[in-house]
Amino acid sequence: MDAIGALIIWLLLSYAVMIYAEKKGRSRIGFFFLSLLLSPLIALVLLAVGPSNPQGMGLRKCPQCAEWVKTEALKCRFCGLDFFAELPISTVVGPLGGDMPTTGNGHEVRSGSSLKWFAIAGALFMLGLSLVWLMQGTGKKSVEANETSAIGSLRLISTACFTYDSKFAHGYPAKLSFLGPPSRQNNADNFAADLLDAMLASGGKNGYVFEYAPGRLVRGRIKSYSVIARPSSGSEGRRFFVDETGVIRQSLGGDPDKNSIPLH
Secondary structure, eight states: OOHHHHHHHHHHHHHHHHHHHHHTTSOHHHHHHHHHHTOHHHHHHHHHHSOOOTGGGTEEEOTTTOOEEETTOSBOTTTOOBTTSOOOHHHHTTTTTTOSOSSTTOHHHHHHHHHHHHHHHHHHHHHHHHHHHHHHHHHHHHHHHHHHHHHHHHHHHHHHHHHHHHHSTTBSOSSGGGGSOOOTTSOOBTTBOSOSOHHHHTTEETTEEEEEEEOOEETTEEOOEEEEEEEOTTOOOOEEEEETTOOOEEESSSOOOTTSEEOO
């Protein structure tokens, strides 16, 4: 499973924990980010063993029997108290006013405050994680773009070498620079055939370095050549190889050669 699939599953499980937290009257957002920061399993266990929040579930405490009933109820279903009948002020103030915390010792209030900080920490964690994934994705795309450019450059070099061989009597070029453009004062010749741009003919382009090696002279002609494309210093990517056959080969480790895996 890749990182994106794992993230989607993590988010779905965190969402399920959030729904369960709502049913128990706890902070939905708080437990959602707690799931993201720690894990959905840890957040679920904390919810299961922790107390419910009756006020968060839409309940209120009966001032006479101290049981929790729905806020819309006119009478307590436990003791039958009529909530709208005249009661002593000392009895009505507090529970019916809805200003009291869920528990007398204030644990629910402190729990809500803790969840707020967990939510903030979770948000910062997810932001950092998103930035890391974004940077990794951008770096991967950059490597792929450089590899594609290197493959295209090797095809250009291969075509240029074939043209050079057919144009001049001494076979393939002795140097890669012989395929580059001539100076303004000179016309194209076997030392500057004008078959590649100046950057590629110099041996480097788009994060890759190209090492050209001519073959042996056979009756005054260079009958073979090879080119190895390596990522430049500090860059990442595969290494590539091409020779007079025109077949581009690749390697993930050391330098490739004529026996390496062909590029499809």
